[in-house]
Amino acid sequence: MSQSQPTAPPIFSQVDVSAGSSDTASGNAHAEHSELLREVLAAQDRTNEILEELVGVMATGQKQRAQELHHWRTANPGLADNCREAAESLSRVHLQYLERLTEEICDTAEGMEDGEFMLNEFVDRFGPRLAHLNGVIQVLAQLSSDPESATSLQ
Numbered sequence: 001m002s003q004s005q006p007t008a009p010p011i012f013s014q015v016d017v018s019a020g021s022s023d024t025a026s027g028n029a030h031a032e033h034s035e036l037l038r039e040v041l042a043a044q045d046r047t048n049e050i051l052e053e054l055v056g057v058m059a060t061g062q063k064q065r066a067q068e069l070h071h072w073r074t075a076n077p078g079l080a081d082n083c084r085e086a087a088e089s090l091s092r093v094h095l096q097y098l099e100r101l102t103e104e105i106c107d108t109a110e111g112m113e114d115g116e117f118m119l120n121e122f123v124d125r126f127g128p129r130l131a132h133l134n135g136v137i138q139v140l141a142q143l144s145s146d147p148e149s150a151t152s153l154q
Contacts (some may be wrong), residue, residue, distance in 0.1 A: 069142065084144035090137050097133065101126050 073080045104122065111118035 069145075072143070080144050083140045087137055087140035087144055090133065090140065094133055094137060097130070101130070 104126070105112075108118055108122065112122060
């Protein structure tokens, strides 16, 4: 029995390097590259237009929100001042809470690394309160911020 061995594909292929064929191939390649570059440029221009529209839409929303906050502060100056004081007080409470939280992490780090129970217990104990406290501080800070400082951040 004779076994036929599969033929391997050739490692090298023939390339035509004659002068006559390279001029037309080169001309076609240049035209094709130019056309591809034009298409890429047109797509980039369209992308830029879309991004400009998106920035405009987002800026409009931010400006409207800033105007609403300004009107609210103008209509409620006493409440805006109270919000500022409350935000400062809650920020101090927040710092104390973070100190207790970091101490708890340092004290129970090995337990949290070794078992999921300790980590879940920690997250259940500190997570929701921290998330809600951050949200309340953010709302109070937005309601109490100066309109000049808010527009200078934009």
